[in-house]
Amino acid sequence: MHIHEFQEMMRRLYFHRDSERGVKGTFDWLVDEVEELREALEKGEKTETEREFADVIAWLASLANITDIDLEKAALDKYLGKCPKCLHAPCRCTF
DSSP states (O other), X not given: XXXXXXXXXXXXXXXXXXXXXXXXXXXXXXHHHXXXXXXHHHHTOHHHHHHHHHHHHHHHHHHHHHTTOOHXXXXXXXXXXXXXXXXXXXXXXXX
């Protein structure tokens, strides 16, 4: 499944509810899910961590849907095979 296919699935499942919640409410849910992901990573439990990753990407797709952003296009426009800062693959940025 491609990113745009996943995003469209989230649109079919949740767009009506998400659009009623609005950008701020949906963003707040995304932030909550990222926090749950952090907690799962700290526990080190793989199944729980996988579920939280799924929740984060689902809420990100929902937020993109209600803001009319194509996630796949945005990601590929910025990260098409190279680092967007140093323009190399692999990245050669110094941190």
